[in-house]
Amino acid sequence: MTLLAVERMKLLTTRSPWWCAALALALTIGFAALMAATADARVPVTVGASQFGYTFGMVVVMVMAALAITTEYRFGTMRATFLAAPNRTPVLFAKTAVVALVAGVIGEVAAFGSWGITKLLAPNADLALQTPYEWRAVAGVGLVYAVAAVLAVGVGALVRQSAGAISILLIWSFLVESLVQLIPRVGDDIHRWLPFTMADKLITGDPDPSGRDVVYGPPPSDAALGPWPALLYFAGVAALVFAAAVVTTNRRDA
Template sequence: MTLLAVERIKLFSTRSPWWCMGLALTLMVGFAALVSGSADSAGDVSVPVTQFGYSFALAVILVLATLSVTTEYRFNTIRTTFQAVPSRTSALLAKTTVVALVSGVLGTIAAFGSLGVAMLLQPDASLALNSEADWRQVAGTGLVTFFAAVVAVAVGVLIRHTAGAVSVLLAYSLVAEGLVQLIPRVGDDIHQWLPFNVANRFLTGNPDVAVVFEGPGASTSTLSPWAALAYFAGFSIVMLLIALVTAKRRDA
């Protein structure tokens, strides 16, 4: 518990996490307000539409989680951490836990905030969470951002440099996975197993439904929604294990 408290203090004692949290909330809720407010009628606003800003908020959350690690490497405070806590695994697990929990809570608040602002702007719209799919679309955002933060921390530990780690994460999650589909013959088969595409399967459900101008894009994964979440969680754990082993074997 002491390690968790220390990591919580370190996370919130700098400005960048606060800026990132504010930006993530502003983007997701702001886009929900923009899309809902500009809709021609209440019938054009649905639960997925309120989550239009998800991808933008996720990108900021990935940056937040990466900075929690790379900032320590940049200013060499990670050396002090490892000297105070001889077990690097314990120190990094505490950091990952705190960052992931904050990211999960942030994702949940942003998702429900987006739904709430849409209800205010379009009170006649059908925005009740009447199905499991609706609940996954909104409440499930917190689960995805939780495990996405674990991936981001792992990448931060592996690369250690802010610019490099952020570039890799954003380029991969926003661009690279989609470009894989352009590979002849095998592109689509590879794409359906890529982690962020699979995570979208958990949020959006039916991959046969074309999502246009809505939240997370329809996934090409063939897994069931909850199996997709388990897959994404497993990927994040594998990435973290690789990062922990790497951190133990090299100098701080």
């Protein structure tokens, strides 16, 4: 409990997590407001469309998670932490738990905030949360953000440099997984098993029941697994990266 309290204070008493949280909320809710404001009878707004900006918020949350550990290496506070708590594994687990919890809360606030602003701007739209798809599209965002934060902490602990860790996370999520599809014959098959494609399955795994064109909302994921198995797959990838970070951190100097 002491380590958790320490990590909570270190995270919440610095400015960057608050700025990242504000930016993540602004992006996701702002995109939802834009989708609602541009909707019409031909292109109705839906629950799925209200979460159009969730991936942008997820990237900001991963930046926050990576900075939570890389800045400690940059300013040397990680060395002091390891001197106070020589067993490094519980330190990493405590930091990751706190960051993941904060990321999950940001995700839920962003998702329900996006849904709420959509209902406010489009009061006549059918935005009831009734089907499993609709509940996953909103409530599932916090789960995806939490797992993504664990992955980002793992990458940050492995790289130990803010610019490097953030670059890896951004390039992988925005470029690599899309460019893989350009590989002849096997590109699409590989893409269906990539981690962020799997994460997207929980939110957009089923077709939008309104039949809304994908141009006006998040396209359905083509992941090879169902929504919940896909989330477990994404969590497994995050766990492997985090485990590698724990082993590496215990073997090298602080």
